[in-house]
Amino acid sequence: MTDAATLVAWDHRHLWHPFTQMTDWLADEPLVIAEAEGCTLVDTRGRRYLDGVSSLWCNVHGHRHPALDAALREQLGRVAHTTLLGLGNVPSIELAHALVAVAPPGLTRVFYSDAGATAVEAALRIALQYQQLRGETARTRFASLEEAYHGDTLGAVGVGWSETFHRFLAGAVTPAVRLTPPHVFRWQRGMDPEAALAAALDAADRTLATHGPTLAAVIVEPLVQGAAGMWIHPPAYLSALHALARRHGALFIADEVATGFGRTGRLFACQHAGVTPDLLCIAKGLSGGYLPLAATFATEEVFSAFLGPYEEFRAFFHGHTFTGNPLACAVGLASLRLFEEERTLERLAPKIARLRERLATDVAPLAHVGEVRQQGVMVGIELVADRGRRTPYPPAVRIGQRVVRAARTRGVVIRPLGNVIVLMPPLAITPAELDLLVDVARDSIRDATE
Numbered sequence: 001m002t003d004a005a006t007l008v009a010w011d012h013r014h015l016w017h018p019f020t021q022m023t024d025w026l027a028d029e030p031l032v033i034a035e036a037e038g039c040t041l042v043d044t045r046g047r048r049y050l051d052g053v054s055s056l057w058c059n060v061h062g063h064r065h066p067a068l069d070a071a072l073r074e075q076l077g078r079v080a081h082t083t084l085l086g087l088g089n090v091p092s093i094e095l096a097h098a099l100v101a102v103a104p105p106g107l108t109r110v111f112y113s114d115a116g117a118t119a120v121e122a123a124l125r126i127a128l129q130y131q132q133l134r135g136e137t138a139r140t141r142f143a144s145l146e147e148a149y150h151g152d153t154l155g156a157v158g159v160g161w162s163e164t165f166h167r168f169l170a171g172a173v174t175p176a177v178r179l180t181p182p183h184v185f186r187w188q189r190g191m192d193p194e195a196a197l198a199a200a201l202d203a204a205d206r207t208l209a210t211h212g213p214t215l216a217a218v219i220v221e222p223l224v225q226g227a228a229g230m231w232i233h234p235p236a237y238l239s240a241l242h243a244l245a246r247r248h249g250a251l252f253i254a255d256e257v258a259t260g261f262g263r264t265g266r267l268f269a270c271q272h273a274g275v276t277p278d279l280l281c282i283a284k285g286l287s288g289g290y291l292p293l294a295a296t297f298a299t300e301e302v303f304s305a306f307l308g309p310y311e312e313f314r315a316f317f318h319g320h321t322f323t324g325n326p327l328a329c330a331v332g333l334a335s336l337r338l339f340e341e342e343r344t345l346e347r348l349a350p351k352i353a354r355l356r357e358r359l360a361t362d363v364a365p366l367a368h369v370g371e372v373r374q375q376g377v378m379v380g381i382e383l384v385a386d387r388g389r390r391t392p393y394p395p396a397v398r399i400g401q402r403v404v405r406a407a408r409t410r411g412v413v414i415r416p417l418g419n420v421i422v423l424m425p426p427l428a429i430t431p432a433e434l435d436l437l438v439d440v441a442r443d444s445i446r447d448a449t450e
């Protein structure tokens with residue numbers, strides 16, 4: 001292996017890191033990961049760190065899980081890649097069969113791609129074409145939640161919203177119709193959760209009364225708006241929005257790229273509300289966090305609208321070169337099997353409860369913690385300059401970065417979303433590691449804010 005210092009020099013000379021101010025990056029000694037095991041990352045100098053955000057929300061069963069490694073090696077002994085354009089391949093068929101068995105009932109079709117954004121793009125395009133195919137030609141727009149994040153391709157950016165991300169793109173994307181979720185801390189100050197839910201539904205009712213006939217679909221991150229800062233809405237909001245979309249003739253798209261594969265405590269977040277969306281997007285955890293793999297589920301009703309004689313060109317003319325990659329699908333299948341064999345979700349429940357307790361006793365009372373939000377193993381700790389007034393820290397303070405820095409010196413890797421500290425450990429985290437994660441979060445927040 002190239003030595004650690006040379007790697008740093010080459011990284012600084014040649015790489016352009018995503019979502020990163022490279023001025024800061026270049027001024028700093030980067031942490032370079034060389035290997036990992038379980039929930040532990042090991043850098044090029046042999047230092048060990050707890051992977052506190054699941055390598056950006058995707059690792060599920062831990063790194064280098066023997067069953068996943070074996071599935072990958074085994075598939076490598078057969079073939080690494082063949083196309084799904086005009087051909088089938090074994091792992092993509094087996095995985096689709098297994099996915100449909102565990103998905104919300106009624107989602108029977110699997111369209112593969114390779115990233116969260118591409119799963120969302122496929123869903124948006126399926127929705128648009130579906131509406132056109134059934135003669136609903138006015139349905140060319142989408143509705144989405146305030147501060148939604150659905151990925152970084154232009155279509156996905158159009159249904160998302162963040163002032164910082166959109167600053168240079170606003171003119172090039174079609175903005176979505178915005179719905180305001182019942183996020184008590186941010187939007188409905190002073191309201192209790194019930195009143196906030198009622199207000200949000202009332203507003204959605206009015207918005208859809210106006211824009212309903214122009215909507216191809218409503219797209220939602222169910223239960224947790226991750227990139228917004230772990231905003232959480234109740235299952236009742238999800239089921240009400242689903243019913244509302246239905247009533248107005250729009251499809252309902254669930255973006256479970258972050259929430260899928262157990263992160264909320266159930267395999268899919270929609271299952272907390274008993275909702276079957278028309279389209280459901282998965283990516284991050286689909287391959288256990290091993291390889292780029294994504295899928296868009298569709299109902300038979302949506303799928304069948306695309307059927308017809310070839311010369312009518314109703315087919316879904318869309319796809320990516322590495323669609324249904326056999327290596328990634330083989331690992332995905334092995335990961336799904338692990339959920340059963342290791343009873344991953346059953347064993348997760350007490351960890352979620354433990355996390356809730358520890359956050360309440362150790363983190364929520366801290367002087368600069370405005371709110372702690374948790375759904376399953378997805379946690380957002382919102383830091384505020386003034387707790388009483390909920391005054392945010394100014395960006396120049398880089399409070400999130402400061403906490404992350406402090407955590408790193410204590411052997412934990414986390415990544416903030418602005419002023420929100422995110423904890424999102426792999427589902428396989430041990431109780432002892434979970435305690436370490438909360439201890440380090442508490443001490444690092446104290447360090448950075450006092």
Ligand SMILES: *Cc1c(COP(=O)(O)O)cnc(C)c1O
Pocket residue numbers: 114115116117118120149150151152221226227255256257258259283284
């Ligand atoms: C991460 C994320 C995406 C984008 O996934 P990529 O694989 O980075 O393209 C889309 N939607 C949600 C909800 C996400 O959290």
